[in-house]
Amino acid sequence: MKTDFSQPKFTGARFDEKTLPVDVARDLAAYESLILDLAKHLYLTDHPDRERVPKGFASNFRLDIERIDPGSAMPNLVLVLSGALALVGGERDYFDQARDLVSECIAAPENALPDNFPKELLAHFNQFGRSLREGEALELPRQRAGSAVLTPDKRKKLVLAADQVYEKEVDLLGSIAEVDWEKSTFRLRLADGNQVNVPMPDSFHNKAREYGGKPRHQVALKGVAAHDSWDRLQKLISVESMEVVRNYAIATRMDELAQVRAGWYEGQGAALDADKLAIVADKLIADYPERLILPSIVPTQDGNLLLEWAADGSPSLDLLLSSLQASFHAFGPNGNDIEREFKLENAAEWQSLFGFLSDSIRTTAA
Helix, strand or coil, rough: EEEEEECCCCEEEHHHHCCCHHHHHHHHHHHHHHHHHHHHHHHHHCCCCCCCCCCCCCCCCCEEEEEEEEEEEEEEEEEEHHHHHHHCCHHHHHHHHHHHHHHHHHHHHCCCCCCCHHHHHHHHHHHCCCCCCCCEEEEEECCCCCEEEEEEHHHHHHHHHCCCCEEEEEEEEEEEEECCCCEEEEEEEEEECEEEEEEECCHHHHHHHCCCCCCCEEEEEEEEEEEEECCCEEEEEEEEEEEECCEEEEEHHHHHCCCCEEEEEEEEECCCCHHHHHHHHHHHHHHHHCCCCCCCCCCCCCCEEEEECCCCEEEEEEECCCCCEEEEEEEECCCEEEEEEEECCCHHHHHHHHHHHHHHCCCCCC
């Protein structure tokens, strides 16, 4: 047996096409879990002589998405009941009560939450609404006028009403500072100097050995982390994905250069050849020598690249994208010109260039 139960409304740019992103659908599963736990609580409150809800109370209950209606993204949720719960009234009413109480809890100020909503269940909002981004909201219908609006900020306040930290999805970027092989974790050093312990799967061990202690290479991860009321990261709870970005500064710069269009310099300036730029980017990111300081990389008005190093002799490299050729120039100790030409049509020629640069570019500090 199925009956209409609730119709949440998602608003924000991601929902303008009247579709529901897959990651947002997780919020509906979290909503179902909250409804079920709250219904159990309400039932046991009304039946203090019982220690458990009736058999089948949970297993015979589920919420299904029947359709998504126009008006941003509005999934229509139907209550599917079987067994004894399918009977009108009785235990089934507690799911309706739980639905209405969740809406009232969201609509209420965080310092005046409904008395019959248990604080321990506010932890459900760590999952319910977690996929919402800034500028997005989830609206639930209410028995009273208006709707209950769940936003990222409201979700945070609801969790913090019962706890000192709340969970949210994060994208973190940093270097591997130290590895604890016994615990299979490593410390990720972030750009702001903070550090966080990261659980490390066995498949990541070889990368940890290769890139540990090398801040030039960054680890990019997506996961869930606990934050305090000031949004300071406290602890990484889970990791969804993790990858190493070799030579992160070069990779980021090449991504920026890929956006350069004709007329980029005061209406002048040729566009960069996208295919040739991709070849150069791949080589620089994958094979740039570890012991060589990083260059600045700028486009030239004729559609090529100039690499410059803050090193003795002001070394530079003009890299012609159209022909994949490079011209090196630097000043020697006596002010003489040091020049060298390179073709870059195959792996061996690139290695020849990198070997020359490693041997030729020095800093006074070195």
